[in-house]
Amino acid sequence: MSLRIVLLCLLATLLAACQTSADFQVASEFPIYGNDGKPDLTVDAKRLAARMDVVDRYFSADECALKEGDVGTVGVRRLLQFDVAILNAGDGDLVVGDRSDPNNIYANLFEYAPCHQHFHINDFSLYELLRASDRSVVATSRKLGFCFRDNLDYMGGPSAHYLCTDQGISSGWADLYARETDGQWIDITGIPEGDYIVRVNINVSGSFDEGANRYPNTVEVPVHVPAPGQPLTGPLAHTP
Ligand SMILES: [Ca+2]
Secondary structure, eight states, X not given: OOHHHXXXXXXXXXXXXXXXXXXXXXXXXXXXXXOTTOOOEEEOHHHHHXXXXXXXXXXXXXXXXXXXXXSSSSEEEXXXXXXXXEEEOBSSOEEEEOTTOTTOTTGXXXXXXTTTTEEEEEEEEEEEEEETTTOOEEEEOOOEEEOOOOOEESSSOOOOOOBTTBEEXXXXXXXXXXXXXXXXXXXXXXXXXXXXXXXXXXXXXXXXXXXXXXXXXXXXXXXXXXXXTOOOOSTTBOOO
């Protein structure tokens, strides 16, 4: 193989990698704008769609997911699970801080999660499954608590290195909740086969000021739910 062909192959590989990354993120659709130094949060709908699958998972009585109400009963549940990446595309950081700080204005929103042994911000997000034909809600998650941190660089800017102990999301960064995380699902056990919509809502309690809030706090993606009891195959199938 000539050097030229090797270089062309290398270039093609790099372009393919770049395209995959671009297809996976919405960063170019939500440029950072002047928002009086405030955050503007939104959900990456491309990642939500690309990282959605269905699993059958057994839950025992001592699991955090059961104790925290992410599933209702012991036993096998069918879960529609997905990634939620919360992008901050305002020109200011989301600053939530440390619960132990006596001046923290969000102190009353923190709740200790004993299973996870750290503090969450209460009632930040809600996931819903809507029937596509009439948009009626057929299943919901509980309201989920989040621990805000910088773990995905969307815009190539600096990070203030927020963590669970000093929470926030830097401008241009995202906080990722991968589908493997407890609660990153809607329990679809017994839901009839058909076309549905997954709706993800963030900042549902309006606890955080997003200024002009140009970018949506609710995103929707379509999904086809397989028949209950049907073995899982195809693009949504996944073995946990
Ligand atoms: Ca927003």
